[in-house]
Amino acid sequence: MGNLPAQRIKADFPFTSTAVDLACPYLITDRRGRGCKITKCYLCLFICLRYKCVHLEAVSDLSKDAFVLALRRFIARRGKPAELFCDNGRSFVAAAKEINVFFKLHENDISDFAASQGTKFKFAPAYAPNFNGYAEAGIKSAKFHLKRVLGNTHLTFEELSSLFSQVEAILNSRPLCPLSSSPNDFYPLTPGHFLIFRPLTSLPAPPLQDRNPNRLDRFLRLEQLRQHFWKRWSAEFVSLQQQRYKWRERQRDLQLGELVLIKEEGLPPLLWRMGRVVKLHNGKDGVPRVADINTARGIVKRALNRICLYLYNIESPERGSFSAPEYVSALATQPASNQPMMCGDAAQDANNVRRDQRPIRKCDARCHVSPIRLIPRQRTTLISILQSNHRSERACPRQL
Known part of the structure; x- marks a missing residue:
């Protein structure tokens, strides 16, 4: 590549x-x-x-x-x-x-x-x-x-x-990454922040998915089409973020304070239910199976297959293991390197190409518009622009 x-x-x-x-x-x-x-x-x-x-x-x-x-x-x-x-x-x-x-x-x-x-x-x-x-x-x-x-x-x-x-x-309302590392901040960074500097919202409307389309006027029929699209696309989007790996070796566990997306049905359009992990419940084998998540409406308990993790922790051989917000801030202060950075599954294949001493970048051009596949340098770019807008005359997106 x-x-x-x-x-x-x-x-x-x-x-x-x-x-x-x-x-x-x-x-x-x-x-x-x-x-x-x-x-x-x-x-x-x-x-x-x-x-x-x-x-x-x-x-x-x-x-x-x-x-x-x-x-x-x-x-x-x-x-x-x-x-x-x-x-x-x-x-x-x-x-x-x-x-x-x-x-x-x-x-x-x-x-x-x-x-x-x-x-x-x-x-x-x-x-x-x-x-x-x-x-x-x-x-x-x-x-x-x-x-x-x-x-x-x-x-x-x-x-x-x-x-x-x-x-x-x-x-444009899909979550990209956490907006901040605060445990009380449940808002993710979305493409809409770069367009209007705040999350995109929609007008409230009654649920029309189960209504007979022949009994609706054209205005309500258009709203029903929008709700049907949201239901189909959001379900597919969440499924794409829940990557399942072969269980030959144990994957990383959730950490306390990480931002997660809760998979729920029946949510209105442009509403993503986000939360922070506050407690993990281990099974008999010592592996976490259930988590308590702090949301804007209180603490809920969900199985791990009903949540999606955003912005994984990064392990660096020079600095050890640290959280993703710390990694983004540290990467922003680090001088630019001449070596190209890797994204997605390319990091897992790094050991296979070290003998050639050729850096690899894996591009997600053929995939869906998946925000999880952003490389760290892109995340740094997104957050640095928001921080510069906050220092200027414009207000922070969370305050608008």
Whole structure:
């Protein structure tokens, strides 16, 4: 595997380096009621290469003009990206040519600064989706359940755009890592913190998952689709975080004070139940099987297969074993090393490549948008940006 690109590890604003891709068509209607005309609509996804923030847009067709309009809406809300990674789709190539021609023809009229700050398009080779793995993973996370939730439902363009925006908020609410090491802080760091500097929330709504869709109006039907997507996607997300290993050797145990995600059903959208471990209950073999977790609503007791641990403890041969928040703070003060860092399962394979003296980086481009796979340098970047915002005029995300 090659080294991680610079866009993945260097600190910068969200969506400065962005990957874009289009998803399969959705059937929409031109108006409500009978006699409507059914046409196709597409999903355009923009994903930040640094913080995995997701932005969804509805595109009427696969033409160059439709993509340029979607790109303009994205720039108006998220800012102009410096780099845009995409595949060799015709709409992408045509849009890049038009933008480049525009800057060349109007170079004298536009200031030198604006002309030099144009967006740079980078195209992947043909028939190589792995070169745009971040966008492909984001498309899979959004499209897989959307196609099954919508089914044969035909929404209008306005309703589908609203559904895409709510799905975008759900994807940006996933936990990344603990926001602080305080035992009384149950809030995780999410991609939404880098967009609005506080957790994403939604309006309260009654549970509609068990209601008959034929007896609901279009507004409640749209809310029911959102709740169905949240139920499916959140359950899959939690299952992906519960990695199961072969029991040939004992894995690490939970530590007191660690932040965990509690697996529960029936939670409203954008609500993740987090807590801190306060007590462990061992079995007859001395292995912890049950834990007491301190949450915002009190202490609950859960089995270990119903919780997910965030930000594992790190063992360093130079400093010994220390907790993850201490590791992040120590890594932030440590000078940058020339050796590339490893993430995910690459650390387990380090002994196999020491004989070659070649560092390895394992990239999770083909996986789901999994926040647990962030490398330590990326976690340091996330927390350092929040700390710099706290020292500036902006308030801390937990105080907003």
